Amino acid sequence: MTATPRYAHPEAIVDTRWLADNLGAPSLRVFDCTTYLHYETGTGRPYRVESGRGDYDKAHIPGSAFLDLQGELSDRASPLNFTMPALDDLAARFAAKGIGTGTRVVLYARKNPQWATRVWWMLRAIGFDDAAILDGGFDKWSAEGRPTETTETRYPAATLAARPRPGLFVGKEEVRAAIGDAASCTINALAPDLHSGANPRYGRPGRIPGSVNVPALSLVDTASMTFRPPEAVAAAFAAVGAEPSKRILVYCGGGIAATLDAFLLHQLGYPDVAVYDASMSEWAKDESLPIERD
Template identity: 40%
Template sequence: MTRCERVAGSMTGAGATVARMSPVITSPLVSSQWVADHLGADDMVVVDVSVLPVRDRDGAATGRFTTGRGDYLEQGHVPGAVFGDLIRDLSDDRAALPFTRPDVERFAEAAGALGITTGTTVVAYDSAGGPWAARLWWLLRAAGHDDAAVLDGGFTAWAAEGRPVDVGGVEPEPSVFVAHERPGVWVDKPFVEAVVRGDERAALVCGSPRAEFDGVAGARPRLGHIPGSVNVPSTELVDDALHFAEVDQLEAAFAPVLEAEKVVVYCGQGIAASADALALVLVGHDDVALYDGSLDEWTGDDDAPLEALAA
C-alpha cells in the first residue's frame, strides 16, 4: 500500500482545494492537503497539542516537558487550530506519574472545552513528528470517538510546504462531548506482569529510543525494558520530513509482533507508545492496547523485572 492510499487526501492536487468540504476520515492519518481542503468546515476541529522538552544549559534533555502553547501563539499554527494542553487538561495532572490518562469524565470535559462533540471530525498535530498528536488520537479512540486523525508531518511539514500560518490564539467554542469508554485499549501493570509470566497472551512493544531500550541511557534509576519486549522506536516511524513511513516499511518494523492476537505498546510515559499504536492501526492490527503507566511505573517497582542488553 502506498502513502497515497494510506494517508487520506494525499492525491489531491494543490489546485483542487475545495473550501468547507464536509470532512470524512478514512484513515487515522491525513495529509496537509486534506486538512487544507477542509479548513473552515463547521464540523471539524484542528488541535495543536505540541509539547516541548525542557533542556539544560548544555542543550541536553532533562526528561521534563513544558507546554507548546507559547510557540503556538508566537510562531504560529494551522489557521483556525485551537491549542490542547496535554500536560494539564488532557492528562490527570493530579496523578503521581506524568501524562497519566484522565478518567472518562475528565476527558469528556476537556474535549468539550476544545469544541469537540460526538459529531466533530478532529485533526491533531504537533511539531515533533506525531507522538503528542497520536496521544490525543488515542485518547479519543479510547473514548469511543473514531472520527479523528493525525496530521502527517505535523506543523513542521505544514509550514515547510508554505501553507498559511496564523499567529495568536483561537478561542474554542465550548461544546458537550459524550464519551463512550472503549474496552481493551488500555492495560495496567498487573496485566503486563501476567504477560511476562506467560499467563496472558500478548506481544510487548517498546516505543522508547534504542539506547533506553538497551539500558545504556535514560534518566530513570533502573534502566532497560520489560522482559520479552521488542523495540520499535517511535522516532524511526517517520522520515526526515516527519512523515510516517510507508505501510510496507511499518509492516517490516513490526513484523515480530504482527501475528500476535494482541499487542501491548509502552514507552517511558505513554507518549511514544501512542505513535506505535497509530502505526499498528495503520498496518491493520485491530487489537492494540497501551500500557499507560509504562516504564515510569514499571521501573518504580524494584521487584518488577527488567532486561538490558548492556547487562
C-alpha cells in the same frame, strides 16, 4: 502471493493539501498538540515538560486551537506526567475544547507526531472516532510555505459522552502477566539505548523482560515528519515478531511514544493493541517489577 500492506483507516490520516482545502469547514476542529520534553541529568527526573503553547502563540495553522496535554488532559493528581484521567472526566475536558458530536477533528504537532497520536489514542479510548492526524504536522505545513496566524482560536463547547473502549490503556499488572505469554507481544517504543539499558533515564536501566524494540521515530521520515509507507512499517513490526494474532502491549517512558507505534499498528489492522500508560516512569522505579538489560 502476500497482499501489499496498506493502512486500514486512511480517514485517520490527512495530508496538508486536504487540510488546506477544508480549513473553515463549520464542523472542523483543528488542534496543535505540541509538548516538548527537555532531558536533564542530575535532577532526579527523566525530563522537564514544556507546553508548546509558546510556539503556538508565535505561529499556528489558521483556525487551530491549542491542547495542553499535561495541563488540560492529564490526571493532575497523579505523581506521573501524562496520566490518563477518568474517561468521563476526559470526555468533559474534550467537550469543553469543542470536540463532540458532529465534529471532525484534526490533530497536529511540531517536531514529533507522538503528541498528536497520544491525543488521538485518548479520543479513541473514550469512543470518539472522527479524529485524524495531520501527516507531517506543523513542520510539513510550514515547509510548504502554507499560511499561519497568531490569533488564538477557541471553539464553542460541544457535547461528548464517553463510550469507553476497555483495554486500550493497561496498567502494570496486565503487562507483568504478559511476560512469557506466547499469545502476547510487548513492544518498547523508546530509543535503542533506553531499551538496551545503556541509558538509565527512567531509573533502573533496562526494559520489561521479553519486550522487543520498535522505536517510534523509526516509523517516521524525520525529514518530513510524515509516517513511513505501510510496507516499511509492517516490516518493522514483523521483524520483531509482532503478529496480528497476538495481543500487543506497547510502552515507552510515559505513554506518549507508545501511541505512535499503537496508532500505526491500528492502521495496519492489528485488532488488539494497548498502551501501558505509566510505562517506564512507573516500571523502572518499582523494585517489585522485573527488568532486564543487555
